[in-house]
Amino acid sequence: MFPKLDPxxxxxxxxxxxxxxxxxxxxDFTYIKQQTGATAGNLSVQIDKLxxxxxxxxxxxFKGKMPCTTCSLTPEGLEAFRNYIDALKEYxxx
Amino acid sequence: MFPKLDPxxxxxxxxxxxxxxxxxxxxDFTYIKQQTGATAGNLSVQIDKLxxxxxxxxxxxFKGKMPCTTCSLTPEGLEAFRNYIDALKEYxxx
DNA sequence: ATAAACAAGTTTATATTATAAACCAAATTT
DNA sequence: AAATTTGGTTTATAATATAAACTTGTTTAT
Numbered sequence: 001m002f003p004k005l006d007p008x009x010x011x012x013x014x015x016x017x018x019x020x021x022x023x024x025x026x027x028d029f030t031y032i033k034q035q036t037g038a039t040a041g042n043l044s045v046q047i048d049k050l051x052x053x054x055x056x057x058x059x060x061x062f063k064g065k066m067p068c069t070t071c072s073l074t075p076e077g078l079e080a081f082r083n084y085i086d087a088l089k090e091y092x093x094x
Numbered sequence: 095m096f097p098k099l100d101p102x103x104x105x106x107x108x109x110x111x112x113x114x115x116x117x118x119x120x121x122d123f124t125y126i127k128q129q130t131g132a133t134a135g136n137l138s139v140q141i142d143k144l145x146x147x148x149x150x151x152x153x154x155x156f157k158g159k160m161p162c163t164t165c166s167l168t169p170e171g172l173e174a175f176r177n178y179i180d181a182l183k184e185y186x187x188x
Numbered sequence: 189a190t191a192a193a194c195a196a197g198t199t200t201a202t203a204t205t206a207t208a209a210a211c212c213a214a215a216t217t218t
Numbered sequence: 219a220a221a222t223t224t225g226g227t228t229t230a231t232a233a234t235a236t237a238a239a240c241t242t243g244t245t246t247a248t
Contacts, residue, residue, distance in 0.1 A: 001129055002110040010106065011206075016096040019185045029225070034097055042207050044227055049205095065215065067225055085186045089114045092179045105235075123196070136236050159244065161196055162209055 003087040006080055008053045013038050016048045018073065018081050021056060028063075047071060049066035057078055097181040100174055102147045107132050110139045112175050114168065115150060120166035122157075141165060149174055 009015055016036045021027060027035075033043050047069075050056045055077030059070045073081075096098075103109055110130045115121060121129075127137050144150045149171030153164045169177075 002106075002113070002131070005106050007205090011106065012096075013187050014097050014208080019096070019188070021231080023188060033225095037096070039208060040226060041209075044225095045206080047229095064158075068215080069226075088182065088186065091109050094113070094117060094183065102235090107235080129194095133237060134197060134239075135199080138196095139235080142198095160241080164199075 001090070003090055005087050005091075006084050007019060008049065008055065009084040011046065013042060014050055017043075017046060017050060017071070018055065018077060020041075021071060021073040022078060022081055026070050028071070029069040034069065050077070053077075053080075095184070097184055099181050099185075100178050102143065102149065103174060103178040104133065107136060108144055110179075111137075111144060111165070112149065112171060115165060116165040116172060120164050122165070123163040126165065130135060144171070147171075147174075158162055 009018060013036060016038075018033055020032060020035055029040075029043065032038075032047075033040060036043070036048075047056070047058060050071075051058045053075060056071045056073055058072070061068055061070065103181045103186055107122065107130060108138075109128055110132075113127060114129055123134075123141070126141075127134060130137065131142075133150060141150070141152060145165075148168060150165050155162055155164065
């Protein structure tokens with residue numbers, strides 16, 4: 001009746017990150033931080049978890065001389081996001 | 095951009111309880127436990143939190159000789175549920 | 189009548205999670 | 219060259235979720 005909600009996605013900040021990434025090719029740390037309003041520490045941790053789950057890829061490079069961490073959604077991440085939305089609907093739409 | 099998700103409702107079990115109660119006049123502990131598949135201990139704690147938040151009312155009585163705890167959604171609970179759904183949509187529908 | 193098993197929860201202990209504070213290295217500004 | 223800013227990471231703490239253990243009373247079996 002109530003399907004299990006993927007605990008990786010059932011987190012306000014991680015969900016926001018995935019939601020953001022679902023709409024774009026990729027996004028860098030600073031942009032995600034700004035868009036979500038998260039603190040850097042929290043975002044760093046949550047990005048690690050999403051990455052460890054295989055839901056996003058993280059590439060570390062430089063923009064000019066400044067370090068720049070770029071994230072993008074993996075196909076598994078997108079599928080997990082869709083599954084999560086479907087599961088949620090069981091909770092919110094009856 | 096990403097609205098805050100009410101932490102009282104952003105919990106798998108509490109959300110299931112509210113979702114269940116949103117569809118009925120009232121429901122008792124045992125029924126909620128069975129429908130959600132929760133353990134009694136977990137359900138007891140989460141019902142307390144929902145009650146403390148004013149989202150549900152809890153009435154303790156007897157069904158025959160057996161104790162029976164009956165829960166129902168308050169108007170505030172229903173409104174919080176609706177707000178939560180609206181907030182969620184900002185995360186899942188773009 | 190008494191012991192064993194069951195029902196309906198509650199309390200408490202533990203594991204997990206979320207979050208911010210403190211920190212670090214390099215770059216930029218003054 | 220000192221101070222500040224950028225772009226993060228690590229670590230410590232607070233909050234949450236969850237199950238295990240317990241309680242109170244009831245029903246069933248002996």
